[in-house]
Amino acid sequence: MFAAELRKYPNASEIVWCQDEPQNQGAWFFVQHYIHENMLEGQKLGYSGRAASASPAVGYSHLHQEQQKALVDGAYGKLKGFVLTK
Numbered sequence: 649m650f651a652a653e654l655r656k657y658p659n660a661s662e663i664v665w666c667q668d669e670p671q672n673q674g675a676w677f678f679v680q681h682y683i684h685e686n687m688l689e690g691q692k693l694g695y696s697g698r699a700a701s702a703s704p705a706v707g708y709s710h711l712h713q714e715q716q717k718a719l720v721d722g723a724y725g726k727l728k729g730f731v732l733t734k
Contacts, residue, residue: 651686663687664694666723668716672700680732687734694731696722 654663663683667674676695683693697719706712722728 650682654683654686654688658688660691662692662694662727664696664723664727666695666719667697668719670698670701670704671695673704684732684734689734692727692731692733694722694727695729696720 654660665676665679665683667676671677674697676697680693680695687693698715706715
């Protein structure tokens with residue numbers, strides 16, 4: 649099912665998983681393997697989201713807004729940090 653979705657975009661050079669939850673609390677660690685297995689040769693996979701945290705929220709509205717902006721910018725910007733390449 650996921651492979652079929654990826655095949656719809658054969659010209660995509662980068663794939664970004666974006667999640668609102670901290671990295672260790674969302675689906676990222678579960679799905680990254682499935683995405684990578686189904687990527688085409690040369691495609692890159694990146695993560696955009698909150699850093700791993702023991703808490704599901706930062707507790708301050710202004711920090712939440714900063715993090716929210718950073719994860720959306722990361723989803724549409726140049727890949728940074730940990731990147732898997734097929």
